[in-house]
Amino acid sequence: MPTNSNANIVLSVKNIVTQFNTVDGKVHAVNGVSFDVRQGELLGVVGESGCGKSVTMMSLVKLLPMPPGEISEGSAIFEGQDLIQTSINDLQKIRGSEIGFIFQDPMTSLNPVLTIGYQLIEPLRLHKNLSKSAARTRAIELLELVGIPMASSRLGDYPHQFSGGMRQRVMIAMALSCDPKLLIADEPTTALDVTMQAQILDLVRSLRNELGMAIIWVTHDLGVVANLADRVMVMYSGFIVERADVTKLYSKPKHPYTYALLKTLPDMEGDRSHRLESIEGQPPDQLKPTTSCPFAPRCEYAFDRCTHENPQLELIAENHEVACWWDMERHSPRPSTSSI
């Protein structure tokens, strides 16, 4: 994968800042997140609940409730157009056609009173101007593509007649219906059991090879990302703390948070008698703007610099960026912030 070329960048996100104005004050959900997604690439976004990974993705197409949500800064260049500056009206032409979505809970993501066929045909009629019969034919194709048997007879069925895994397949079919350039999958396997997860992952992998679109895969499951992603970015408290090629991130994590996350994974081969690892403490209160490293209170390597200066994401090796004052390999603070 040519990770350094800028030629085939599908989406370029710069410094997105998203806040929620609540009665208690401003919740700083996303604090200046920047990333690129290239054609055919699968970017994994990991982090624990509430770290801002979903909000970042929803900010890109303004699928947030606004108000209370507010995107106060940043740009997201998609096909030469800044999505953040685009009006909702124009975004509606991009949503579902250029950018497809899969959401977390397939049990609730489909409208219970409309048929699967109607919901599948909806984006096709909307964006592709297909006739009813052409849209129907395409809908059957799509259902077959995602592996639903006897597709033509199932168009008239309602969501409750499908199992959870089947519904997620329908969601995927819907997201892919207009051949999007970018697919945003927001924890698509979290609500499924492990067998279903494996099937959905296989499906996404094969579809990606077949269709060649860019995918952003948001999850809190490092195991899922390891099998799927080309690059991974780790988020914490609305910041990106580490970003690297998937092999590098798993073999040589540079951020104590990534390192701790990887340690929490159960070891399948080794001794199973000991308790699972966990990260002590809670994520910080996002009502206050952060002036320190957000992970410092939970970090076992934290020293005084971490508590009064927030590190920026820096390139420390090829295709490996980290936002941390501590150097895990040298077991000492990084020498300088400005030099690479």
Add this chain to the structure above:
Amino acid sequence: MVQYIIRRLLSAIPTLLIISFVIFAILDLAPGDPTGNLPMTVPPEVREKIRLSLGLGEPMHIRYYKWLVQFFVNEPLNIIEHSFGIVIGDGENRTRILSWATRSPVIDLIVERTPQTLWVVGLSYLFGILMAIPIGIIQAYRQYSLFDQIGTFVAMIGFSVPTFFTGVVAIIIFSVQLKWFPMIYDTTLEVNSWNNFVLQVKQMIMPVTVLAFYQASQLSRFMRASILDNLNLDYVRTARAKGRKENAVLMIHVLRNSLIPVVTLIALGIPSIFGGAIITEQIFRVNGLGQLLIIAIQGADIPTVQTLTFLFAVLIVIFNLIADVLYGMLDPRIRYD
């Protein structure tokens, strides 16, 4: 579906029989005397004779049985004979349920009174629904906006102030002070010319408005709550993520789901058109079914009260069934087997 409806109708039979007996028993146990309204000068022996002539000499179970036969056999046969112009059996000597007060058949009285009730109360129910649904939708979609705040405030007044109060206020303002509308509803008015039509509309405006306001207040709250319940659900986000425009999201995706409980509520409320507007009918002097019932209760006209109350019970059972069937039609997750 058909099987389900038949099963429900069959199971309604014992329910209704029990209801009819309970009503009969309560009315029989209640104090009250059909001769109570006669002058004091009427001697006790005469009163006793009147009672006997009304059939009160017989024991209760015989009277109940007679009422059952009259209600379920004689009256339906009578209706069939009238509507098809045929004679079945001994039509002349078939006994009917007679009002003690007027000595005329109760069913005829009811048929006479129903149009007024349907026009005034039914129309107000219809207007109430037609107002409540769009108001509820806009309120929910623009939650906490000025429109929502005003709507909430007005609706609070609407269902916390009883119709006998708003009705009287309306009469004082619009009939007594401004003299815009007549104070008393004139049932004898026949709509045969433009002028009479205007008069009819004028006399209907106040009762219809007062009742519609009350209905709309309640229903708009339910509509608003139901839309709000749905607006934050995942499928709405999916619809938006597909690129649906906001009005399509609302009218196609959210509304179908939100209407399920509201339609059920509307169907369940229809029997109250017939019984529930008793007070409003009294205030505006609309001589509909509500007023018939009040007069019958005051005059201890047991057959009329019995028949009317039982008919209300039948309506409630029927509209319960209709509500259930509608529920199943709107929500594909409900199955009837």
